[in-house]
Amino acid sequence: MSKILFELPPLPYYITIGRNEYIKGEQHPNRRNLGIFDWIFVVKGTLYIGEDESQWEVGPGQSLLLLPDRYHYSTAPCDEEMVFYWIHFVYEGKFSSYRDADYSMMIRHAWANPYKLRVPQYTAPRQFARIERLLEQMLAYTETTGSSAYWREQQHFMDLIHLLEEDDTGDSTTNAVMRLAERTEAYLRTNYQKELSNETLAEALHFHPNYVVRCMKEIYQCTPMEYLMRYRLEQAKLLLLKTEWSVAHVAEYVGFNYVPYFSSCFKRHTTMSPLAWRKLHAK
Template identity: 55%
Template sequence: MNAHHLISLQLPPMPYYICTGLTTLRPGEQHPSRRNLGLFDLLWVVRGVLYIGEDERQWEVAEGQTLLLVPDRYHYAVRPCDTETVFYWVHFAYTGEWSQETDPAAFPPSPVRQTWANPYTVRLRQYAAPADTALGERHLHKLLHLSEEIRSAAYWSEQQLFMELLRLLEEGQAENAESPSRKLAEKTESYLRQHYHADVTNQSLAAALHFHPNYIVRSMKEIYHCTPMEYLHQYRLEQAKLLLIKTEWPIARIAERVGFHYAPYFSSCFKQYAGVTPLRFRKQYSL
């Protein structure tokens, strides 16, 4: 099947590794049918071809290809294997919000990063051919052998290797699926977070990123649902929240540190944004 389905996991929480196995199917044997497993099941074929379906979709997963089966579907063998087929399988749990899109470019909008949050969305092609199969298979081999170790010694290595495996899968997806607008919007966000305390304008941003300011604005609106200056304004106020709690600095110093040159204007913007004055916000977290 040629449709590219994208699995998106919104973090936190983090995906949680359960176990890894290695299965060999002889010619004529097939993958078992299951319904509502309750776990994500990552299949990584290292030899042969696995014929498998999920509800109305069907795949031929060949050597060097992966398939991510989702928890709440019906999984079944489309037909028996023609040749000896060897594949790793990885079960992992995820209790957060996840979604499935048919268009890899149809990412959900990215939020403005809040002071007490570090949101991220892991995006994985459901059916993929990772670029670095050798590294992925080394991770899987190690995970398989860690299952034989003492639990207290193996646990952290298992979780770390699993995260490296997800990162490897996401890197391959990101290289192929990210739109030019998303790449520019994320580059713009990174620049704004690095220079939020300075005088940033649409013109200086365009000069720094080497793109027309109108294109930068359109990209930010598409991905973050706000203009660069709106993002900058919110990010400055979020950083002000952090400084109000983590320092004893006077309001005027905080205002200047986050890019406001006039303290009363900063206080007015902060109250409009947070619902309370900067001093009231600080007192909420003071003894």
């Protein structure tokens, strides 16, 4: 299944929503390079639509995300009454089409919190009833103005994206690998100050150490111990800026038992010593 991957930040930005009803014989207008994303949710009938070389028959309980830089066209008129919601939104970041085999996650650190949002381009969400209720609420907000309505619209749009992303996590091998990698990351971030190894991780997560390592490498492109090292050093950066602790105290706090080794790792990571890094950023 083709999915659309958004590299966050920035976040997608909601513009507006509408609800259209077509009678038999009507069809979706043809458009080229619209400049915005058009997310369609069909509640009744079938929408026959194409995007460049791809064509779909979008039926009740299904959604389709049309991309802003493509040619959209009707492939056939409606053969019965058809009702659908549409959402327009913009996204100023990098996005692409991909399949599960191409999926990987970015590593969070002290100065950035990147995330790869993935949503199916064409799907039949299992939670469509909840999605339809959200769409109804968002449509109601178009009749109101003010800050309260604005923020509720944006929040509901984020809720909608979360529902669709969450709904897409099934029982496939890729999703199982991703879930274990995310559990491993969470465990490392929570326990980074402790003595950790692949074996202790495996014991805590109840998986073979080789499998844990494979999942981390597949999703985060690094081993658990490499991730742990990066996270400890990022925490050390924060402490060097936010406290007046000695380098030895910082090293011990983030999980290093030997200060010269900490300094060596820090310099490889930042190209400067901990003290030099503190002086540079504390001016």
